[in-house]
Amino acid sequence: MSVEQSGPSRRALLGAAALLPLLPLVGRKAEASATAPKSAQDYYDRAARLAGNDPVLLALVDALAPDYVMPPVEAPEPLRIFDNVAVVSTGFVSATALLTSQGVILIDALGSPDDAEKIIVPQLSSVGVDPSKIKYVVAAHGHWDHFGGAQYFADQYGARVMMGPADWDLIAADPPANAPNRDLEISDGQRLTLGDTTVAFHHTPGHTPGTVSSIFPVRWKGRRHTAMLLGGTNPPAATADKRAHLSSVLAFASRMRQAGVDVELNNHGTCDHGLKRMEELRSGSAEPGNPFTIGQSRAQRFMNVMETMLRGRIASDQEAHTATPPVAASPVQSTRTCC
Structure with a gap:
């Protein structure tokens, strides 16, 4: 009488035993593959998908690409983009005037005293803003095209000049032409109140060590909104500084969310x-409404696109480092270039 074996055969058991040492290795390999760092192109592609067909977000993707060159553009005519916000621009860089009940806060001052006298002053006047009412000039970061006209307003109208302390140090280390006299330092989280308006300043190092980004109220046809203005968009050369920039973007996105930011502004309007x-x-x-009012969810998506592109830039650095011997970076970023 034969007995039917109900379990697996000896051969099958031996075969399975032979495979057992391999199973943990296979699992570990799959897990490592799932957590492997993404390539730079993976990040860039994801950013493009996040942007979709949104022209604001697509412009940001282009601006943060490693091969981006800011295109030459004609200077626009000045414009009140909100009831209490006027913008003047050379095309390359813009200055933003925030109008309050007790005077004007000017964020950035273009590149020189000549720009201040011949562009900012007459153009603000043309849109109904009295330049003599400028009480504060905020240099969003320590590059010449943002602080160049600041001292003019200090000398002519007694305006106070504000900048992050690290960028006051930056320009003091290699004083460029038209650098303003050191004046007020902006602390992280500082609030500046002038009349009926309060501006919140946040340190966002990366573009420069002392870059400062702002959050403030704006009005459109009497209706209140909350705006942000990035102090610096493009990351610097050093990978460590790109990581600092990424941390700043994540932190500032959180501040924006807490403040309910629904308006996005930038001091380089091509970006x-x-x-x-x-x-x-x-x-x-434009569609009904104000094109700078993009809504809270879209403002967060803007920052998500920026985060993803910065991760790609960091990955690009790592790929280049793997492929070629590293090149020592300059310890101090030039104050005479900006993007």
Whole structure:
């Protein structure tokens, strides 16, 4: 009488035993593959998908690409982009005037005293803003195209000049032409109140060590909104500074969310479709509402795109480091270039 074996055969058991040492290795390999660092291109592709067909976000993707060159553009005419915000621009860089009941806070001052006298002063006057009412000039970071006209307003109208302490140090280390006299230092989280308006300043190092980004109230046809203005968009050369920039973006996105930011502004209007939005607003071709009012969820997506592109830039550095011997970076970023 034969007995039917109900379990696996000896051969099958031996075969399975032979495979047992391999199973943990296979599992570990799959787990490592799932957590492997993404390539730079993976990040860039993801950022493009996040941007979709949104022209504001697509402009940011382009601006943060490693091979981006800021295109030459004609200077737009000055414009009140909100009831209490006026923008003047050379095309390359813009200055933003925040109007309050007790005077004006000017964020950035273009590149020189000549720019201040011949561009900012007459153009603000043309949109109904008295330049003599400028009480504070905020240099969002320590590059010449943001602080160059600041001392003019200090000398002519007694305006106070504000900058992050690290960037006061930056320009003091290699004083460029037209650098303002050291004045007020901006602390992280500082609030500046002038009349009926309070601006919150946040340190966002990366573009420069002392970059400062702002959050403040704006009004459009009497309705209140909350705006942010990035102090610096493009990351510097050193990978460590790119990581600092990434940390700043994550922290500032959280501050924006807490404040309910629904308006996005930038001091380089080619980086966020800003110059074109000015023309849409001027011509009335924009959809109903103000094109700078993008809503809270879209403002967060803007920062998500920025975060993803910065991760890609860091990955690009790591890939280049693996492929070629590292090149020592300059310890101090030049104050004479900006993007």
